[in-house]
Amino acid sequence: MTTPSMEDYIEQIYMLIEEKGYARVSDIAEALAVHPSSVTKMVQKLDKDEYLIYEKYRGLILTPKGKKIGKRLVYRHELLEQFLRIIGVDEEKIYDDVEGIEHHLSWNSIDRIGDLVQFFEENDERSVQLKAIQKKNEQTNQES
Numbered sequence: 001m002t003t004p005s006m007e008d009y010i011e012q013i014y015m016l017i018e019e020k021g022y023a024r025v026s027d028i029a030e031a032l033a034v035h036p037s038s039v040t041k042m043v044q045k046l047d048k049d050e051y052l053i054y055e056k057y058r059g060l061i062l063t064p065k066g067k068k069i070g071k072r073l074v075y076r077h078e079l080l081e082q083f084l085r086i087i088g089v090d091e092e093k094i095y096d097d098v099e100g101i102e103h104h105l106s107w108n109s110i111d112r113i114g115d116l117v118q119f120f121e122e123n124d125e126r127s128v129q130l131k132a133i134q135k136k137n138e139q140t141n142q143e144s
């Protein structure tokens with residue numbers, strides 16, 4: 001796994017606070033599979049950049065700026081999972097693939113993918129048609 005980015009930290013902190021009401025350094029470290037000292041370092045940087053307020057013995061809270069971006073990052077992750085699921089990616093590959101692409105897409109691409117997800121959700125027939133194409137391609141690949 002590559003080193004988690006600043007966005008991964010904000011996303012994770014936002015999710016922890018949503019789920020548990022707080023985010024401890026040890027929980028963040030575990031979730032991102034990094035050493036607690038790396039978390040402390042990043043948290044101090046995020047504090048300096050005004051994404052959160054960190055007090056060593058009292059934990060951390062997100063500022064309005066941190067909350068806003070956290071919410072968008074979690075939305076982006078969930079949208080991309082939904083997108084890969086709709087286009088038929090194997091369930092066990094979805095999480096890692098989203099982790100691999102999420103930081104590389106512009107918000108423009110994210111919004112357009114959002115449109116596409118909506119396009120499929122508004123009419124089940126569209127998913128059925130896509131599956132038919134995939135089945136046909138599978139058969140062609142087996143024949144060649």
Ligand code: CA
Nearest residue numbers: 011077099102
């Ligand atoms: Ca993510």
